[in-house]
Amino acid sequence: MTEPDIGIVGEWLHSYEEDTGDAEVYRPARHPFRPSRRPRRGLEFRADGTFVELRPGPADRPRPVTGRWHARESGVRVVFPEGGRVDLTVLSCQDGVLTIAK
Amino acid sequence: MTEPTNARFPARDLCGTMLVHRRLLNESMTYRARRAAIETRALRYEQGRRAPVRTEVLTIPVVVHVVHDRAVPADDIADEQIHSQIEALNRDFRAANPDVAKVPDVWKALVADARVEFRLATRGPDGEPATGIVRVATDRHDFTVDDGVKSGATGGSDPWPSDEYLNLWVCRLRGGLLGYAQFPGGPPQTDGVVILNTAFGTTGTAAHPFDGGRTATHEIGHWLDLYHVWGDDDGACTSDDKVADTPNQADANYGLPAFPRVTCGNGPNGDMFVNYMDYTDDAGMFMFTRGQAARMNACLEGVRASFLVSPAAKEAPAKEAPAKEERLTRAMPETWRPSHDGDVERLLQDSERLTTEVLNDIRAAIGMVGGHPDG
Numbered sequence: 395m396t397e398p399d400i401g402i403v404g405e406w407l408h409s410y411e412e413d414t415g416d417a418e419v420y421r422p423a424r425h426p427f428r429p430s431r432r433p434r435r436g437l438e439f440r441a442d443g444t445f446v447e448l449r450p451g452p453a454d455r456p457r458p459v460t461g462r463w464h465a466r467e468s469g470v471r472v473v474f475p476e477g478g479r480v481d482l483t484v485l486s487c488q489d490g491v492l493t494i495a496k
Numbered sequence: 497m498t499e500p501t502n503a504r505f506p507a508r509d510l511c512g513t514m515l516v517h518r519r520l521l522n523e524s525m526t527y528r529a530r531r532a533a534i535e536t537r538a539l540r541y542e543q544g545r546r547a548p549v550r551t552e553v554l555t556i557p558v559v560v561h562v563v564h565d566r567a568v569p570a571d572d573i574a575d576e577q578i579h580s581q582i583e584a585l586n587r588d589f590r591a592a593n594p595d596v597a598k599v600p601d602v603w604k605a606l607v608a609d610a611r612v613e614f615r616l617a618t619r620g621p622d623g624e625p626a627t628g629i630v631r632v633a634t635d636r637h638d639f640t641v642d643d644g645v646k647s648g649a650t651g652g653s654d655p656w657p658s659d660e661y662l663n664l665w666v667c668r669l670r671g672g673l674l675g676y677a678q679f680p681g682g683p684p685q686t687d688g689v690v691i692l693n694t695a696f697g698t699t700g701t702a703a704h705p706f707d708g709g710r711t712a713t714h715e716i717g718h719w720l721d722l723y724h725v726w727g728d729d730d731g732a733c734t735s736d737d738k739v740a741d742t743p744n745q746a747d748a749n750y751g752l753p754a755f756p757r758v759t760c761g762n763g764p765n766g767d768m769f770v771n772y773m774d775y776t777d778d779a780g781m782f783m784f785t786r787g788q789a790a791r792m793n794a795c796l797e798g799v800r801a802s803f804l805v806s807p808a809a810k811e812a813p814a815k816e817a818p819a820k821e822e823r824l825t826r827a828m829p830e831t832w833r834p835s836h837d838g839d840v841e842r843l844l845q846d847s848e849r850l851t852t853e854v855l856n857d858i859r860a861a862i863g864m865v866g867g868h869p870d871g
Contacts, residue, residue: 407671427672429695429706431775432750434671452728453718455641455676 401487405438417485420492439463445472530681534799541794542739548793556662556803557617559628561653563645563667566633571668571693577700578629584698584709585614595782600755602765606741608789621656638668641676643686655688659802663688666696674711677718680799689715708778717773721795722788725773733760739787742768748775
């Protein structure tokens with residue numbers, strides 16, 4: 395496992411076709427993704443600490459949910475203002491590919 | 497409807513939920529009140545407490561905005577591809593699609609003809625002759641879901657009046673998204689549906705497995721107030737689509753599932769993955785149900801009633817053969833049929849009642865926000 399660095403900053407979409415048994419693969423939002431009816435979950439890490447998750451929406455438009463993120467020794471912690479906290483274990487973030495432990 | 501939860505990101509605690517609810521309520525109270533009134537009406541139709549007035553096939557005038565990168569001529573899709581989409585819609589919404597024969601026997605009796613057809617508009621907003629196709633060359637390569645494609649100011653194309661036309665934007669969408677819609681009751685300036693150019697129609701740039709025109713069928717389903725059949729509860733069985741004759745199912749289905757696929761204790765028949773409002777491939781979805789048709793009728797005789805009386809709709813009469821129900825109606829003596837003028841009058845009264853309901857909901861919402869202490 396590698397320490398997350400500034401490379402994680404940006405907007406990532408789930409490239410679920412590339413998932414492995416224990417990892418989810420994300421690519422930059424501008425990656426030429428294959429058209430998919432299955433929604434691609436989005437994770438946006440902004441440099442100012444803002445986190446935006448794109449969740450499936452009821453009319454197919456992804457629904458943004460905003461929180462705060464910060465790097466931790468073991469990955470990234472996301473905290474939502476309304477309550478709720480999630481720890482993401484970043485397995486790697488290089489060459490335009492972000493992998494997170496399932 | 498119930499907001500989707502998320503397996504990775506857990507649901508908020510109750511206090512947090514209430515704070516979010518309050519914030520959203522304050523931000524878009526009018527929209528929420530409007531949606532509540534639409535939902536109340538839909539429930540009446542869906543439960544059979546109210547029958548549709550409409551007896552004829554409704555033809556909805558469509559304007560297709562083809563918004564394309566001026567550097568990519570292939571994105572300026574041909575008229576033929578647009579026509580193929582309209583034809584696909586007219587098959588799907590009339591249950592005239594050949595693959596409806598693939599509906600499992602257990603659901604065949606539920607297959608509905610929504611008695612809605614679509615025609616490219618022959619008149620523009622000022623009554624001028626039109627093709628119903630607007631082509632806009634833009635400097636933008638693609639669009640996101642921020643409604644940018646719906647305005648000329650952001651490199652897109654301005655809508656035609658959304659109470660008279662179904663606005664259908666075709667463009668390149670980022671992230672592999674096939675399309676998105678707006679439920680009735682939202683802002684008129686963004687009302688309509690957006691479709692990825694390679695998932696539009698059945699010819700030209702339409703690409704497998706989204707080359708059956710079903711993305712537009714699905715999105716227009718939302719535009720006519722249909723929810724996803726799984727209820728958007730992210731795998732739970734707690735929320736459904738508010739339509740009784742579609743089984744409660746856990747989550748979306750993808751690809752081409754095999755029958756039966758049982759979830760949420762919905763055996764023996766399982767998920768209705770052949771429904772247009774699931775997420776299967778175009779070749780895997782081929783029906784609306786009677787309950788869904790009732791919801792669409794509630795929408796068309798309520799919040800979208802303007803289409804029943806719009807001059808643009810009258811410019812585009814239906815040509816297809818009438819549905820079985822309409823043939824039965826035509827066989828009735830004239831005196832048995834509801835008169836069109838009577839229909840209009842009743843719809844106008846309904847609009848008035850709907851407005852009152854919305855105002856009451858707003859008053860109730862204001863009372864709720866102002867009447868409770870923080871907690």
